[in-house]
Amino acid sequence: MSAASSASYTDPATKEAPNMTDVERGSAANSHLLNTTVHSLAWKGITVTVKDRETKLPKTIVDNVQGIVEAGEILALIGPSGSGKTTLLHHLASRPTNALSTSGTVLLNGVTPPSPRTLRSVTRFVEQEDTLTGALTVRETLYFASRLSSSSSSSSSSDDGAGTTSWQERVARIEGLLDAFGLRDQADAVVGGPGLRKGISGGQKRRLGAASQLITAPKVLVLDEPTSGLDSVAGWEVLIVVASIHQPSTSTLNLFDKLLLMSHGKTHYFGPVTGVAAHYESLGCRMPVHVNPAEFMLEMVNTDFAQDRESAVQRLAEMQHAWTRSRGAQELAAAVAVVEEKGSGVGHLEVVEQKPSLPRVVLTLLHRSFIKSYRDVVVYGIRLAMYTGLAIMIGTVWLRLDAAQESIIPFINAIFYGSAFMSFMACAYAPAYIEDYMQFIKEKRNGLYGATAMLVSNFLIGIPYLFIFSLVFSAISYWLSNLQPTTQAFFTWVFWVFLDLLAAESMVVLLTSIFPSFVISLALIAFANGLWMSVNGFMVPPSVLNVFYKYVFHFWDYQKYVFENMMVNEFSERVYSCAQVESGCQCMWQTDLADQCLIRGQGVLDQYGYKPGHMGRDVGIMMAIIVGYRLAAWIVLKLKR
Numbered sequence: 001m002s003a004a005s006s007a008s009y010t011d012p013a014t015k016e017a018p019n020m021t022d023v024e025r026g027s028a029a030n031s032h033l034l035n036t037t038v039h040s041l042a043w044k045g046i047t048v049t050v051k052d053r054e055t056k057l058p059k060t061i062v063d064n065v066q067g068i069v070e071a072g073e074i075l076a077l078i079g080p081s082g083s084g085k086t087t088l089l090h091h092l093a094s095r096p097t098n099a100l101s102t103s104g105t106v107l108l109n110g111v112t113p114p115s116p117r118t119l120r121s122v123t124r125f126v127e128q129e130d131t132l133t134g135a136l137t138v139r140e141t142l143y144f145a146s147r148l149s150s151s152s153s154s155s156s157s158s159d160d161g162a163g164t165t166s167w168q169e170r171v172a173r174i175e176g177l178l179d180a181f182g183l184r185d186q187a188d189a190v191v192g193g194p195g196l197r198k199g200i201s202g203g204q205k206r207r208l209g210a211a212s213q214l215i216t217a218p219k220v221l222v223l224d225e226p227t228s229g230l231d232s233v234a235g236w237e238v239l240i241v242v243a244s245i246h247q248p249s250t251s252t253l254n255l256f257d258k259l260l261l262m263s264h265g266k267t268h269y270f271g272p273v274t275g276v277a278a279h280y281e282s283l284g285c286r287m288p289v290h291v292n293p294a295e296f297m298l299e300m301v302n303t304d305f306a307q308d309r310e311s312a313v314q315r316l317a318e319m320q321h322a323w324t325r326s327r328g329a330q331e332l333a334a335a336v337a338v339v340e341e342k343g344s345g346v347g348h349l350e351v352v353e354q355k356p357s358l359p360r361v362v363l364t365l366l367h368r369s370f371i372k373s374y375r376d377v378v379v380y381g382i383r384l385a386m387y388t389g390l391a392i393m394i395g396t397v398w399l400r401l402d403a404a405q406e407s408i409i410p411f412i413n414a415i416f417y418g419s420a421f422m423s424f425m426a427c428a429y430a431p432a433y434i435e436d437y438m439q440f441i442k443e444k445r446n447g448l449y450g451a452t453a454m455l456v457s458n459f460l461i462g463i464p465y466l467f468i469f470s471l472v473f474s475a476i477s478y479w480l481s482n483l484q485p486t487t488q489a490f491f492t493w494v495f496w497v498f499l500d501l502l503a504a505e506s507m508v509v510l511l512t513s514i515f516p517s518f519v520i521s522l523a524l525i526a527f528a529n530g531l532w533m534s535v536n537g538f539m540v541p542p543s544v545l546n547v548f549y550k551y552v553f554h555f556w557d558y559q560k561y562v563f564e565n566m567m568v569n570e571f572s573e574r575v576y577s578c579a580q581v582e583s584g585c586q587c588m589w590q591t592d593l594a595d596q597c598l599i600r601g602q603g604v605l606d607q608y609g610y611k612p613g614h615m616g617r618d619v620g621i622m623m624a625i626i627v628g629y630r631l632a633a634w635i636v637l638k639l640k641r
């Protein structure tokens, strides 16, 4: 690995350069890469069975696979598409799969880890489709990965630089990784995404994905089809690296120490890269001199494009059988047995997790979300523009209504339309939340933090923005429409718009957590909003609403409380004039002020059964609904694997 560079560094948060020399930085950059804890990763008899999508019968997709990688080695997992590489990688990293059953043993230092957590805490997985936060720069991505993990694992004999990470160490690691992964020139470029400046390239994203895992100081790094950056990973001589790889070039293949060739879930070769030609030669298949060895191997084991598929499958089975009888297979079994024997005398690998505390993680996530919130217009910018537009539209359509009876129905409509539409447009939050959700799933799988930290930070970051939306929307539309023109009524209105948005966003978080797909969650949010609008009391007054909708939905419809309290805010203390006709006075609502040719606003409220004086109770119910949505989302996120 290259030593850390001398380029100046500024904290993404404070923009201050730390005071450290190049020498200090260099040693700090390397400290987390010293692996004196995990000497070997071995596995034997790994078999994974799934329920076949079509036949619904058990189907074995990884069959009795064995292997061993030692510290400083890098293993290539090669095989045709669908040969079981990703499934095996997930199993080795103790990550969730859709398996019906799994069997076999994974050994760390020759012993079975006491729990899957132990294996997870020393392993980091770089997925085929790695999720990154588009609004962050390359340097910030590394910085937050480091902050969230601290040094997430260390051994009891912690001489490997693990434990808590000092500021200097963190800086040095970031700088070292930027250089090692060739990302120095992009350090301050944003990752990119919809609504953002054009970001870094796909290959650079893959490298950043690997670097942001390496910064968390794993002992075992698992990469699913890295397209670039392997040479950087290969430089970390003390790690154990396992990477599935598709059609590597000869030079890429030479980066690997060992090779596991798979087809149809079975092993066809395991051993040094240099030994593969000899193995096939012993089977009577000579590898041509100027051929890419990977291409040759894949041709040997791929039956997908064979003209005579039956004989190709039979030939494949014979070759696989030949492997099981080969010297290579016996040597592999012996090597696994040796580490197992040695390991049994050593005892369990003790892993002490040094995770940051929950408040620290929440603060880090808040910091990350804050950067995203102002840099990525998809998060809040688009909604702010849309709510401003909506406010201007409402304010000018319902322009300067006076306190007369003809304005009463328009006022009611404005109250309903404004509150319902504000709530409806919370669906615009779904894309930004999906990105956070994907990031959460990745980070949860890597053991960085859980549902509590995710939801607390998500809730907190939304509060100021939703309040700004409420204020901007109300400041424009409320006064233009001439709703009850008192300061108290105005701020009561703002407060209810705010609660409306808070509840609507909580519902978006719940539904999108269940179905993290924009189209599905949009359909569900639209449906739910349609339902809440229908039963909130405006369309069908509560006194008329049929009992099913009244008792099943109406009482926990947050829009009911928003609509009711906005109505009370407008009508409970206001008086409206009746129409003057030839025959005298004509009032559309008969109240005790009819003899003065006036309508007391309470008369309008009586039609809906609304009374003032329940604000405290209704705020409490709104809070309960919001907390209910968040708790439900917490359960959903807890259950997600």
Ligand SMILES: Nc1ncnc2c1ncn2[C@@H]1O[C@H](COP(=O)(O)OP(=O)(O)OP(=O)(O)O)[C@@H](O)[C@H]1O
Binding pocket: 050, 051, 052, 053, 054, 059, 061, 079, 080, 081, 082, 083, 084, 085, 086, 087, 088, 098, 246
């Ligand atoms: N539920 C299932 N029913 C039927 N086949 C399944 C099921 N789940 C997985 N498979 C099959 O298991 C095989 C192994 O999948 P896996 O993703 O591990 O392969 P891979 O070698 O990583 O493929 P690729 O290189 O294309 O990523 C594939 O052929 C896949 O279609």
